[in-house]
Amino acid sequence: MREIQADELEPLATGAWILGAGGGGNPYLTHLNLRRLYEQGTRVSLMDPMELADDALVATCASMGAPLVGRERMSDPRFAAKPLLAMQKYLGRKLDAVMSIEIGGSNGLYPLMAAAMTGLPVVDADTMGRAFPEGQMTSFAIDELPLVPLIVADIRGNEVVVPQAENAKRRERIARGICAELGSVAATCSAPRTGREVKQHGILYSTTKAIRIGRVVEDARRRHEDPVQALVEAESGIVLFKGKVQDVERRATAGFLRGRSRLLGLDGDRGAMLDLEFQNEYAVARRDGEIVSTTPDIICTMDSESGEAVGTEMLRYGQRITVIALHPPEFFLTPKAIERVGPRGFGYDFDYKSALAAA
Amino acid sequence: MREIQADELEPLATGAWILGAGGGGNPYLTHLNLRRLYEQGTRVSLMDPMELADDALVATCASMGAPLVGRERMSDPRFAAKPLLAMQKYLGRKLDAVMSIEIGGSNGLYPLMAAAMTGLPVVDADTMGRAFPEGQMTSFAIDELPLVPLIVADIRGNEVVVPQAENAKRRERIARGICAELGSVAATCSAPRTGREVKQHGILYSTTKAIRIGRVVEDARRRHEDPVQALVEAESGIVLFKGKVQDVERRATAGFLRGRSRLLGLDGDRGAMLDLEFQNEYAVARRDGEIVSTTPDIICTMDSESGEAVGTEMLRYGQRITVIALHPPEFFLTPKAIERVGPRGFGYDFDYKSALAAA
Numbered sequence: 025m026r027e028i029q030a031d032e033l034e035p036l037a038t039g040a041w042i043l044g045a046g047g048g049g050n051p052y053l054t055h056l057n058l059r060r061l062y063e064q065g066t067r068v069s070l071m072d073p074m075e076l077a078d079d080a081l082v083a084t085c086a087s088m089g090a091p092l093v094g095r096e097r098m099s100d101p102r103f104a105a106k107p108l109l110a111m112q113k114y115l116g117r118k119l120d121a122v123m124s125i126e127i128g129g130s131n132g133l134y135p136l137m138a139a140a141m142t143g144l145p146v147v148d149a150d151t152m153g154r155a156f157p158e159g160q161m162t163s164f165a166i167d168e169l170p171l172v173p174l175i176v177a178d179i180r181g182n183e184v185v186v187p188q189a190e191n192a193k194r195r196e197r198i199a200r201g202i203c204a205e206l207g208s209v210a211a212t213c214s215a216p217r218t219g220r221e222v223k224q225h226g227i228l229y230s231t232t233k234a235i236r237i238g239r240v241v242e243d244a245r246r247r248h249e250d251p252v253q254a255l256v257e258a259e260s261g262i263v264l265f266k267g268k269v270q271d272v273e274r275r276a277t278a279g280f281l282r283g284r285s286r287l288l289g290l291d292g293d294r295g296a297m298l299d300l301e302f303q304n305e306y307a308v309a310r311r312d313g314e315i316v317s318t319t320p321d322i323i324c325t326m327d328s329e330s331g332e333a334v335g336t337e338m339l340r341y342g343q344r345i346t347v348i349a350l351h352p353p354e355f356f357l358t359p360k361a362i363e364r365v366g367p368r369g370f371g372y373d374f375d376y377k378s379a380l381a382a383a
Numbered sequence: 384m385r386e387i388q389a390d391e392l393e394p395l396a397t398g399a400w401i402l403g404a405g406g407g408g409n410p411y412l413t414h415l416n417l418r419r420l421y422e423q424g425t426r427v428s429l430m431d432p433m434e435l436a437d438d439a440l441v442a443t444c445a446s447m448g449a450p451l452v453g454r455e456r457m458s459d460p461r462f463a464a465k466p467l468l469a470m471q472k473y474l475g476r477k478l479d480a481v482m483s484i485e486i487g488g489s490n491g492l493y494p495l496m497a498a499a500m501t502g503l504p505v506v507d508a509d510t511m512g513r514a515f516p517e518g519q520m521t522s523f524a525i526d527e528l529p530l531v532p533l534i535v536a537d538i539r540g541n542e543v544v545v546p547q548a549e550n551a552k553r554r555e556r557i558a559r560g561i562c563a564e565l566g567s568v569a570a571t572c573s574a575p576r577t578g579r580e581v582k583q584h585g586i587l588y589s590t591t592k593a594i595r596i597g598r599v600v601e602d603a604r605r606r607h608e609d610p611v612q613a614l615v616e617a618e619s620g621i622v623l624f625k626g627k628v629q630d631v632e633r634r635a636t637a638g639f640l641r642g643r644s645r646l647l648g649l650d651g652d653r654g655a656m657l658d659l660e661f662q663n664e665y666a667v668a669r670r671d672g673e674i675v676s677t678t679p680d681i682i683c684t685m686d687s688e689s690g691e692a693v694g695t696e697m698l699r700y701g702q703r704i705t706v707i708a709l710h711p712p713e714f715f716l717t718p719k720a721i722e723r724v725g726p727r728g729f730g731y732d733f734d735y736k737s738a739l740a741a742a
Contacts, residue, residue: 180549184546194539198541
């Protein structure tokens, strides 16, 4: 267990945004909230998952909804803690720590707000190692741990508990239906996990990984080097495409942000084009019509100059973008995981294609 | 407290279906379930609300959803009792009795199934004195009693608790969203009420009223008299129209059955036409374009021969229908109630118009 330092908050935000694969929501506002809390003297502890007692109880906290809406309806620490406190009340016992459902995007920082408000430590782990759009895509769900009770709350007086669901997909649909009804942004606290379960089924050390990635990008910027190149080298990733956004199509539908964008090539990619499709996160990249990379590869669009990640809700005409792919956690390459988080899990009728395997 | 007799089940079903105002769902299957339970020796007790101890706790049980779907996915006693048992578990205490949310339609009989499975008595009361489509239209909601916790369950393994909602309308929308996600039919158990609250805010003796109405219709049939006329006389109602169904338009949308139908006049109404609009229940009747009756009047379409109520989901071309209006409970004529259950509560931009007041 160690204190997260004030100067780690920005790299954490930068790294989490990259691991968001275009989704997870921009961590900017969550980062600002945490900075203010730190300025006020609050500190959050990061706990090595191996320090967890087997019978400790860990709450997984997250914001749910469409990233586009998240930009307008700001989250705040009190709101983040609300379902966690409701969960303690529902279970009739205290929880021992909090963790992220997804390290990617705003949710990578989200549990730090709940932790700051409750004094609980944050476990250095998540259940995606990136961001995915749906609840059945977590390592916990894929390993068939029960995902209930789930608590969904909004900033007004609404609170919903799901004590039982027939399966992970139904739980996700019920939660998504509630979320849409609450205005497409909600704070959630999922089935608390035992320390043993987190150690066995979590994606471990992902908070540390996000901070590390963020530092690589920031250090390169400081040294006036190419931050995208530095990142790709440090993480054994690959540059898929350099180009300019020619077209973006987006719709906030049934609690998701779905759409596609087209990039026209620049530099070495001049004359080519890249099409990206997303459901909150990027799912497929096609170069001149041919699939070059799919989920669960971490496809990320970055500002070619600053190396700042550009979320699917922020893409706009004319942006100069470098598209990269990073390795997903190995857990997601197993057949039972690929079924859920590969293209077929997103409704496509083709198999996982990795640009990284070919590299 | 008295035992509901086997020969009261059919009049209860007939009367409840009439009080459904076209909605509430056909009580036929619930009636069959109860008959089977009675044949097996089960008996259900009907409790005078005035016998309730002030601190008794009464569960309000109901089926929620689109009537059209309810015809395909049958309810059964075990399913009806499920949210009631979940409520006892959630509250950590036993409940003392059950009651109907709405006496109209299948929900008028629904609590008898839950009662049969749990041995609890049914209170002779409801919260609508008819059927209305939405949860904020109950006397409990209009009198601003808290409507949470609410439990929604389906026949599979899904269960949802709403412990807090900002207001009745939001609670209704959240519940409706969950219901739609569960396939547009769900069993619910709402905020248990104290005996004192039931006595002060319930619509009392509505089970007895439904049985009485059903008996009037059945007695007239047996005597080969006009059952519709007998009903209208016994309940100081009015015949709005006699005609033949020329057109029906229906859509199951967002958990409701919405639509309209047009009747061409017969007998004394020859040459005229009547348009009916419904959201599960009938909301407005227009004769040759002019509004003649609106909710909360109990507008009911009945088979002109048999006096059997015809629900909004059963209307079809060519049926010979008599449209009647019955008095709603006086509670719903108060200004604060009319706001919720009058035409404006259904989204119309005009005021309550009663055919009965003019009669």
